[in-house]
Amino acid sequence: MRQVAVIGIGQTRVEENWDLSLKELAGEAVIHAMNDAGVSGFDSIFIGNMMSGSANHQQHLGPLIADWVGMRFSEAYRTEAACSSGASAFRTALMAVASNEVDVAVAVGVEKMTDSPGSEITAELATAADREWEGDHGVSFVALNALIMQRYMFEYGWEHHHFAQFSINAHANAESNPNARFRKAITQQVFEKSTMIADPINVMDSSPMGDGAAAVVLVPLDKIHQNNNKKFVKIIASAVATDTISIHNRLDPLWLKAAESAAMKAYDQAAILPQEIDLFELHDAFTIMAALSLEANGFAERGQGPRLALDGDIKLTGRIPISTMGGLKARGHPVGATGMYQIVEVVQQLRGDSGGCQVKDAHIGMTQNIGGSGSNIISHIFSI
Numbered sequence: 001m002r003q004v005a006v007i008g009i010g011q012t013r014v015e016e017n018w019d020l021s022l023k024e025l026a027g028e029a030v031i032h033a034m035n036d037a038g039v040s041g042f043d044s045i046f047i048g049n050m051m052s053g054s055a056n057h058q059q060h061l062g063p064l065i066a067d068w069v070g071m072r073f074s075e076a077y078r079t080e081a082a083c084s085s086g087a088s089a090f091r092t093a094l095m096a097v098a099s100n101e102v103d104v105a106v107a108v109g110v111e112k113m114t115d116s117p118g119s120e121i122t123a124e125l126a127t128a129a130d131r132e133w134e135g136d137h138g139v140s141f142v143a144l145n146a147l148i149m150q151r152y153m154f155e156y157g158w159e160h161h162h163f164a165q166f167s168i169n170a171h172a173n174a175e176s177n178p179n180a181r182f183r184k185a186i187t188q189q190v191f192e193k194s195t196m197i198a199d200p201i202n203v204m205d206s207s208p209m210g211d212g213a214a215a216v217v218l219v220p221l222d223k224i225h226q227n228n229n230k231k232f233v234k235i236i237a238s239a240v241a242t243d244t245i246s247i248h249n250r251l252d253p254l255w256l257k258a259a260e261s262a263a264m265k266a267y268d269q270a271a272i273l274p275q276e277i278d279l280f281e282l283h284d285a286f287t288i289m290a291a292l293s294l295e296a297n298g299f300a301e302r303g304q305g306p307r308l309a310l311d312g313d314i315k316l317t318g319r320i321p322i323s324t325m326g327g328l329k330a331r332g333h334p335v336g337a338t339g340m341y342q343i344v345e346v347v348q349q350l351r352g353d354s355g356g357c358q359v360k361d362a363h364i365g366m367t368q369n370i371g372g373s374g375s376n377i378i379s380h381i382f383s384i
Helices: 022-037 061-068 085-098 118-128 141-156 160-174 188-193 257-270 287-296 305-310 327-331 335-351
Strands: 004-011 044-048 075-079 105-111 196-198 212-220 233-242 279-281 364-371 376-383
Touching: 004 022, 004 085, 004 335, 022 061, 022 105, 022 212, 044 061, 044 085, 044 335, 061 075, 061 105, 075 085, 085 105, 085 212, 085 233, 085 335, 085 364, 085 376, 105 335, 118 141, 141 196, 141 287, 160 188, 160 287, 160 305, 160 327, 212 335, 233 257, 233 335, 257 287, 257 364, 257 376, 279 335, 287 305, 287 364, 327 335, 335 364, 335 376
Parallel strands: 044 075, 044 105, 279 364
Antiparallel strands: 004 212, 004 233, 105 212, 233 376, 364 376
16 A cells, blocks of 8 residues: 655635535635646545535536536546545545555545525434434434533533633634634633523534535655655545444443544554644534544543643643634534545644644644544544
8 A cells, every 4th residue: 555645735715605506616625726736637536525415406526526627537426424524535535546546636525505494404414313213303413412412411520611612712713714614712701601502502512514615635655756845744544433323322422432443543553642643633513522532532531521621732732732723613514525624724734834723843633524423433644
C-alpha cells in the first residue's frame, strides 16, 4: 500500500445557499481544491452525501458532479454513511490511491438542506436511526441524543449548564473562520436561556443544518514533486468501526464503542498515543456527543468529558483543542459534507493557514466523523 497525501483543499461557506444548486456547491469546492493542488484533472472522484435523493430529488451524483467540473469520463461514485458520508468518501478515495489503482483522486462532501422544509429534513435525519425500533415510534434524532444526555447527567452527576463551554468554545473559534455559518461568540447566559428542543438539549447544545461542500485532492506521497511549493499533509491513519444502529441494543449506551475502536486502530496505524494529538476535530453535533467523543478517544476519563471543557483544555491554547474553526456547532453541519469540512480544517491547521483559529505548533491532527448516534464512526490522523 502506498502512503498518501493531501495536496489541495477547497470549501464553500456553510449558509443558506439559495442561489447555488447541489452540483454548483460541490463543483465550487472541487475546483478550489484542484486549483490549490495545481492539478487540471483527476482519475476518480468520490462524493459523500446523505440526503440528495429526498432533499434535492437528485440521485446519481457521481456523473452529475464529474461532468459539472469538466471531468466527464472519470470514475465517479457517491458514498452514503449518514452523517459520516463525508469521511466515507475520503476513506474511499484514500484506499483507491493507496492501492495503486488511482494516482489522483478527489473526495468531496456536499449537502444542500435549506431548500426543504425543516420537518422534512428532521424526518430525513431520523433515517440514520433504527426505523423499526426508533423512527416508527416518533423519536427524532435530537430526542435520541436527549435520552443519552439525560442518562449521562443522571449517572455522572452533571447538570445541563456544565455543557455550555463546548458551545462557547465552538462559537469563539468560529468568529475567525470566514466559512462558518455563525461567526458570533455566545455567553453562558445565552446558552442557558436558549430555547429547549428535547429536554435537556436546547438550541445552543445543537449544531445547525446548512448548505455546503468541502473537497480535497489526494495523491501518492512518492509522486509529489520535490519542488512543489505547496505544503502537503500526510495521511498516517484511517480506521472505521460500527456499532448497533439502535441505542437500546448497545451493551453500554453511554460509551461510544465504535469511536473507541476506530480511534485505537488509528493510533496503532500511526504508532502514536492520544497525548501526541495536537488538535481533534470531533463530531459535536450535540454537546453530549462532544463529551462522549473525548472519553471514547482517550482524552478524558469516563464520565469526565465536560471537565475538559470547564477547565479550558479544549480551547485553541488547551491540552486538546477541539472545534478549532467552529466545529459542527458554529461552522454548521451540512451532514454529508461535515466529515470533509473536518478534514479540510485539519489540513489548514497543519499547514499553518488557519488565521485567528490557528493552533500553535500543530503537527498531528485527528478527525472523527460520526454516522447515526454512534453506529458508523470514521477516524483519520494527519501529520506534516
